[in-house]
Amino acid sequence: MRGMFISIEGADGAGKSLQAAKLSQYYKSRNINAVLLREPGATRIGELIRNIILDKNNNEMNPITEILLFAAARAQIVREVIKPSLEAGSVVICERFTDSTYAYQHYARGLDKNMVQTLNEYATGGLYPDLTFFLDIPPEVALSRKKKQASLDRLELEGLLFQQKVYEGYKKISSENNRVITINASREPEEIFLSIIKEITLKEEIQ
């Protein structure tokens, strides 16, 4: 049986890594194979591309270059990790996936929506998550969480206006796709996690 593909989306600092790790632990405690991934990255080539994308020194990067780099990393992770893992029956938990491209490159950077769709189609080969969680939290709150950490990367340094466009984009994506479930992420980590588990259980029941 093919495993479930879950993506976790939201602005920088929304709590994606924390919830993805909790979810992975949850599956492991139930003796279910779970593969925990982040985009861009998770493959050797993908991590090299990630470094180029997030490098603070690359501030002359053109938005088209940026979207093509994201697409390149995605093409690799889908074929090298996600597809084989799902075929082997594992649950795949991916921090960020195709919706990030709509939120950041279309809604925030202003690149054409059809181009985003076409690139996503090529990069994924038509493979999309079964379930996507959008961690909904005002960008200023999410960013203030991040600022407590060490240093910010190139995209996190874009500023609040950019993050607000990303956030509005996510809300639109969530309202337009049944696959995307909005989770109030302004709460305690455990409460957020329980909401996620509740939705997964519902999804498992109807499958």
Ligand SMILES: Nc1ncnc2c1ncn2[C@@H]1O[C@H](COP(=O)(O)OP(=O)(O)OP(=O)(O)O)[C@@H](O)[C@H]1O
């Ligand atoms: N519900 C929460 N309440 C308070 N702090 C939180 C919550 N969830 C995560 N944090 C903290 O906020 C910071 C950002 O969380 P995390 O790294 O999980 O976010 P992220 O969405 O993965 O960020 P990035 O976009 O950089 O990958 C971390 O220091 C984390 O411990």
Ligand SMILES: [Mg+2]
């Ligand atoms: Mg993270």
